[in-house]
Every structure is written in structure tokens, then in C-alpha cells.
Amino acid sequence: MKEENVILVNIKDEQIGLMPKLEAHEKAVLHRAFSVFVLNKQNEIMLQQRAHQKYHSPLLWTNTCCSHQREGETNIQAGSRRLHEEMGFKTGLKELFHFIYKAPFDNGLTEHELDHVMIGYYEGNPIINTEEVENWKWMPIEDIKNDMQVHPEIYTIWFKIIFDKFYHFLEDHKS
Numbered sequence: 001m002k003e004e005n006v007i008l009v010n011i012k013d014e015q016i017g018l019m020p021k022l023e024a025h026e027k028a029v030l031h032r033a034f035s036v037f038v039l040n041k042q043n044e045i046m047l048q049q050r051a052h053q054k055y056h057s058p059l060l061w062t063n064t065c066c067s068h069q070r071e072g073e074t075n076i077q078a079g080s081r082r083l084h085e086e087m088g089f090k091t092g093l094k095e096l097f098h099f100i101y102k103a104p105f106d107n108g109l110t111e112h113e114l115d116h117v118m119i120g121y122y123e124g125n126p127i128i129n130t131e132e133v134e135n136w137k138w139m140p141i142e143d144i145k146n147d148m149q150v151h152p153e154i155y156t157i158w159f160k161i162i163f164d165k166f167y168h169f170l171e172d173h174k175s
Helices: 021-027 075-087 141-150 157-172
Strands: 005-009 015-020 031-039 044-050 065-067 093-104 110-121 133-140
Touching: 005 021, 015 021, 021 110, 031 075, 031 157, 044 075, 044 141, 065 075, 075 093, 075 110, 075 133, 093 157, 110 157, 133 141, 141 157
Parallel strands: 031 110
Antiparallel strands: 005 015, 005 031, 031 044, 031 065, 044 133, 093 110
């Protein structure tokens, strides 16, 4: 299978090139990414546990799905595609905000991403792709916040960063 390219960007999210995904993570080059949070009517987030065979962060819990946009794909198109590929369902997505973060892994790779954070709503159960996802669960937002403080080692490094921003976004935009 051909390795996917990521879209290299500047801090204004303007495309400046393409690079193979692994090389971008080895060189810690800023690239475009997205993170999807799917919630239900009980205000729970659908979490996924990354598959055991993933090359980084295997078996750690994270947001519903995240990945990288393909060239020519909008953020929403990319989020919808990957949500269906990983979790087996489609739902409407809305982009909330974006930000830049840099997070090194123990294996020498580094995430340096301009991350577009999206939200969607769904009431069913996913049909997970076991090549990508080991397990899933619904978890109340406050329980995630508390569990991250007690068990930070079971969550992906980027989810801990993104969840904090997502949590504060929701707090700031309560109607």
C-alpha cells in the first residue's frame, strides 16, 4: 500500500508542499490534520482505543477519530471520510476551531500539526475497522476530564492537548 502524503502548511494554514506521512513525523514538519469529536444526546464523547498494531500510541484512548487531509479535500470531507473508514458511520460535522501543537512520541516521531477540530452527533453504535480501532466507548465529558488526571498514561498525547481546548471551547460557547 502506497504511503499517504500529508499537506505541509505554514502557520496561516497555507499549503506549502506535500511529504510522506512518516517522513513528516520523523522531521517534525508542520502539517495539516483534523480531530473529530462525536457526541450523543447524553453529552458523552465516543472514544476510540487505537489498534494494537498502530506504529505509535497503540492501545491508547483518544477522540472519535483523527487523521490528515488529502490534497484537494476540505476539512469536513476529510473528517467524514476518516470517520466512516475508522468507525463505520457517517454524520454531519462542523468545524469548531483550529490550533497548532507539537508533541513528541517515545519512538522518536513527533506530531507537529495545525489541527482542525470538528464536532458531530450520533446515537448509534459504530462498526469499527479493527485495523485502526481496537475498541470504543461512550464516556461523559466530565468523566474524561477527571480520568485524564488520574490515568494520563492511557490517553494519546494529542488527545490530552486537544481535549483541554475542546472542553474550554464548549464551556465558552454554552448557550
